[in-house]
Structure formats: C-alpha cells, structure tokens
Amino acid sequence: MTRLKFIALSALLALPLLTGTLGRDAGAAEAKKATSIDELAKMYDSTGCKECHEGIYRDWEQSIHSRSIFGTGRTAATIKTTVAVGLTSWQYSGVKKPEDVQVKHLMICAKCHLPQLAEATDAVAKEIVKYCYIYTDPKTNDAEHEKAVSMLSKVCINCLICHQRNAITHKWVAGFPQKNEVYGSKDGAHADSAHPVMKKSPIMSESILCGQCHGLGPNFELENPSQCGTLYGSYLWAYRAEGGQESCQECHMKKSNLGHNMQSYRDPGMAKAAVDFKVETLGYQWRDGSKMVPQALVKVEMINRAGHSIPDG
Amino acid sequence: MPIPQQLGRGDKMGRGPYEKSGIIRDTGLPPNRPVLEKFEIPFPVEEVKKDDKVSRNILDNDMTIDVELIYLPFGTVESGKFSWHKVTRKVSIEKGGV
Secondary structure (H helix, E strand, O other), X not given: OHHHHHHHHHHXXXXXXXXXXXXXXXXXXXXXXXXXXXXXXXHOOXXXXXXOOHHHHHXXXXXXXXXXXXXXXXXXXXXXXXXXXXXXXXXXXXXOOHHHOOHHHHHHHHHHHOHHHHHEOHHHHHHHHHHHHHHHOOOOOXXXXXXXXXXXXXXXXXXXXXXXXXXXXXXXXXXXXXXXXXXEOOOEEOOOOOXXXXXXXXXXXXXXHHHOOOOOOOOOOOOOOOOOOOHHHHHHHHHHHHOOOOOHHHHHHXXXXXXXXOOOOOOHHHHHHHEEEEEEEEEEEEEEOOEEEXXXXXXXXXXXXXXXXXXXX | OEEEEEOOXXXXXXXXXXXXXXXXXXXXXXXXXXXXXXXXXXXXXEEEEEOOEEEEEEOOOEEEEEEEEEEXXXXXXXXXXXXXXXXXXXXXXXXXXX
16 A cells, blocks of 8 residues: 555656656747737747847847838738738638638748747737738728737747747757747856846857748748748858858848848848949940941949848748 | 749749749849849930931930949839949940041
C-alpha cells in the first residue's frame, strides 16, 4: 500500500516537472492562445520598452514595421484581396466566405506581417479579415473606418517580434526564446519586470534575422504557398554569392542613420545610396542618304549598390 | 522588376502575393553590376518639298532632356512614383554647316 502511494505521488510530481520542461524548451508555442486582437496585442505589448528606449521606440514608430498589417492601407487592402480573390475562389481552401478564414489561411500574409498570429485562435484571423473588409469598403462611414485602422494598427512587428519571438532561428542549437527574455547584444539583467532577462542573440546583427520575413521565394511550408518578398534570396544568390559582405542592418540601420526606422525606397537617403546614376548626352546629325537626321544620344549608366536586386517583388 | 510566376507554373505573371510562386524573369538592377541604357531622341524637323526635292528644316537646334529614375511600387507614375534621381541636360546640334 505504501509503495502504491509512493508511485502515485511520484507520478503526480512528475507531471508538473514534465510540463515545466516542455514550457522551458518550447517557449511561446506552449502559451495560451489569444482569442482577440486586443488579447494578441496584450500578449505582445512592447509599450513598456519606450520608458528606457525612447529614441529607438520613436524611430520604430516611424517605420512600416509598426503598422505591418495595415501598412499604408495597401497591406490591409491586399489581405482583403487575398480572401476575396484568392481564398474564396479556390475549390479546396475551405473558405467560401470571409467568416470561414482561419489562422492557417491568413498565414499566407501573417507569416511575415504578423507571425505572432500563430499564437492566436481562428477568432483573431476572422477579426483581422473583418476589419480589412470594413477598411476597404467604400460604404464604410468615417467612425467605422477609423476604428478599422485603429484595430489593424494594434498588432504589428514590434520590439518583441525581433528581440524575442524571432530572435533565434536555430532553436535546437540556441534554445527557444522565452516570454521573460529579450534578446540583444549582451547577456545580463534587464530593468523590465515583464522581461527581466537579457540575452545575447546570435543573429541580432546578421541578415538571417531579417531573412525570416524578407523572403526566399515561395513559402513551401504552407498548404498553399505564397510569395511576397524575394529580397533575402536575391541577397544570398546575387550579392553574397558574388562577394558582397554587408548585412541588411549595416545599410538599412547604421550607414543610413535610420536606426529602427529602417526604410527602403521611401527614404531619399536610401534611394540616393542605392543606385549610382550617371548620364551622358551627345547631339549629332546622322545622314540617311541625302537626308540629315538630327538626334540626341542619351546614355544612362546605373550601378545598383544595394545588397539585392532593385526593385524587389 | 522580378516578374512573379502565377502559382509556380506556366507563362503568366501572378497578381497578389497569394498567387505568386516563382519568377518568370527579372528586369531589375542586379547588385554591383553596371547596367547601361541608351536612348536616341530625334530633334523635331519638318520636311519641305521644293522643285521635286524634299529637304528637312530643323525646327529647334537645342533640346532639354530630363532623365529621371523612378521607383513605382504601386499605382501610376502620376500618383505613386518615388523619384530617386533626376538629371537635366541641354543638347544642341550645330546650325548651318556644309
């Protein structure tokens, strides 16, 4: 009898230990899923970062990362088109109407525009789609329009995506990012009660960090692959393979002095730095038999100084 | 620009990210390789027939040429362009001569 009690007690003790081990290793994947945009926003709330990193936070607020599913409005419109033109027209998608959209469908967009959607229920996917439809509907009144923009701006690529969730690509080597940690350039304590542990990310200044979203080509891990950016593929095969040595961060953050307001074609400084542009002209008269043909020759020489093909798409 | 392949098959360009899966061809600027474009622009002339002989009069011996490199991610040139470089050149041809 005593032996039986001991075995039972051991089994009870082992269960939380096992759960604890899984939680430590698998990290975010084991957390409770968000059931609304508000819950997902709270799960990835990075407003506390502003207290100590005000300048960086302000820079980030200027970036498109800070409104990654709304964008300039065009991203929200494209999410709607993905549902209206793509998903609902495909025989085997399981989507007949916008309300049928699940997380797995929206990952076509969210893999990069909102990777934390993987930690949300289908209700959040439906909510995002609902607001994308409201935003793009010409019949939407101003108040509803404003609310749609506000809701779609609540979740985005913020501090905790790059500095926690996506801070480690090779999790079997470096471990799974934990909810109480932030990743940067060094190990130590971090003066934030929600994230008291600071860890050095092995990839924070490496292009592979950006490559997780800025694209190799078709995303074959999806049941129905999509393709948005192809920049990282171009960076690897057309730039690094030819001897290029700079990282995404060196050009888009450091040399540009843009920091966390990392921009591309919209920033005049990035545009000027991206392409050497030389123009030569010559006026001359060509003789076509007895006729003189006056012409201007314009020679344009361009050298793309970016670490990838321009434009991307 | 990279011309994305529709669903990774055939010769059609895909539209949205949801149906793009591949590249048919890329007309963009590759990194670190010079790309040279040449343009021939005719000066305005008028043809005059005199004594069964056609001759040409040059209407203007000077031309102002604007060369602009634009980035157009979406929309039309009028509404959506980002101007990256703009160069203006004056080109002239000689007056008179043999």
